Amino acid sequence: MEYQLKRTGAALLTLLALLAGIYTFTAYNEDSISDSLPKLTLQQVLPATSSNEHCNNQMDSDILYGIGLRLFENGDYAPAESCLIMAAPNHNRAFCYLSIISEQAESKSTQERNRDSFNYLAYSAARNDWCAEYGIYQTYLYGTKGVPQDKDLALLWLERSALHGYPESQTILVDHYESQNDLAASYAWSKIIATDQVDALRARMTPEQLAEGEEHYTELSSTVTSKEAMYAEAREEDVGRYSAVIQMDYPDIFNGMTSEQRYSFVKQAMLTAIEQPYIQRRSQVTSYIVIARRAQIEKPGVNILQNKNITALLQTDDLTVEEVIEQAQDIINSTYM
Template structure:
């Protein structure tokens, strides 16, 4: 999540016990318009053509790169505090990756070359486009915009809550956590309990149980049963996160070891990275991103020398990869020696 939740949510003048059942009923019985359509109608309807300036190629990104690499490189450059370079990459990735707009919004609101009104206008526009596309990051941003009057918006607490619930329904853990705290602070323990169950936070579930009577607990269980029908499943959230991670991991390897993916199509590279994620995740001795990168690079270099070879069948390679302190470059060098010796 790009923005940090304020440590203490204000005491909103809400009647939350009336809000969730209405939204649930509308979704579950299929009434039109849906809550999401109503929320979308509160935002400007923008196109990427209106929003995005012309992307300028730089040393990291150009239009010849596929969208996953463009998004992953943009994300990495954003984290490396290189906003201008990140901006160009994310603009190129935006037609395929809605989440890119959420990062572009953050970059825009820090752009010192524009006045505050223009920064707010551009950041809100990026976020609005992404929120309409159901990106939970941007939806959470809309909660902040309308709750706290951020990015040039007039405070509207009720509207902010609706965006918070939408972000939570789409699987955003920060939004779900915020709803638990908000409803708990307002004394609506059944709703807080329902969202704690969605979040699967056992500590909060147990703490709420201590404060609830049997009727409240029954209401909380019923609320959770309703929410489970409309909240994006954890499996779907994990799949989305895995796809984003694959894009970022692929970009990082491409930036540091571009020969690793030479000759592979986009589909082949994705399949390779997906399999690598599954392989490394199943091995408890591999716990760092550096170990993952080293494994992918070493495995691919081995494939170039001998098709079908499994480097994890080599005890020396496994021992090498198990060293969490070893730099990726050093691991790759040592593996090259080990694999060379094995081929003799």
């Protein structure tokens, strides 16, 4: 059995092979799969944009990215697009969101929307972003964004997204290979993501299939982006998210800090917050970062987690972030000033 990488008018690459009944994993050639995409430069993909009330080109790129995400999640697509365009040269993930936003551009024709949406994904996917790779998979799977349906090519982009660590892509592969009765491949991917299907698959497999599955798992585990790396990537993105929220709602917090000092403080405060068993929501993390910074301004080196009144306040469920921060300021004023 061979899975062929197809491109319009030409076959590009054989990715996987089952030879003489033995499953052999062959790592794909990154350049060959990327050849299925148009060759695009940053200048070709990103349109010109201008500052808005939220973003300008003098802001740090991680804050631009974080503000863009917040506006996107709130459905404010026009300013979100501007912020993400400014952030995109330093944040490849921004292209995934720009692709979605471009689909909503009512001022453009369907052809223009399809072109822009696909090109954003293509540029980012060629640079190994799992989000864009998953988007390319869906595009070829269903034949959207003006490209013809190609399920074989879709599968290869799904595998590439999975290899770059995206859990959703990995889960789809488990089910896909099981549906194809390729239990060795399904088993290997199940072990990668540690699903409950591992034991069920093992019970159905012959000793030969199990040996093939274990061999494939060993090869995959040395290739797939680790969960630790994915976690670290998410934490880096969160620094921008929290910095953006604070920049928008409490801009005084970063006064007097360089970009490096701000980044370092937010990252360390965020990591400290999520280590606390009673801090489980993003709103609590935001509150902690702001309160910790305000306390630090008044008394450098102070640890607010040693203040029982502040820790009790952080655990209160019936207060908004604004109310928590306001009441914490009263505690800071009476304790540290």
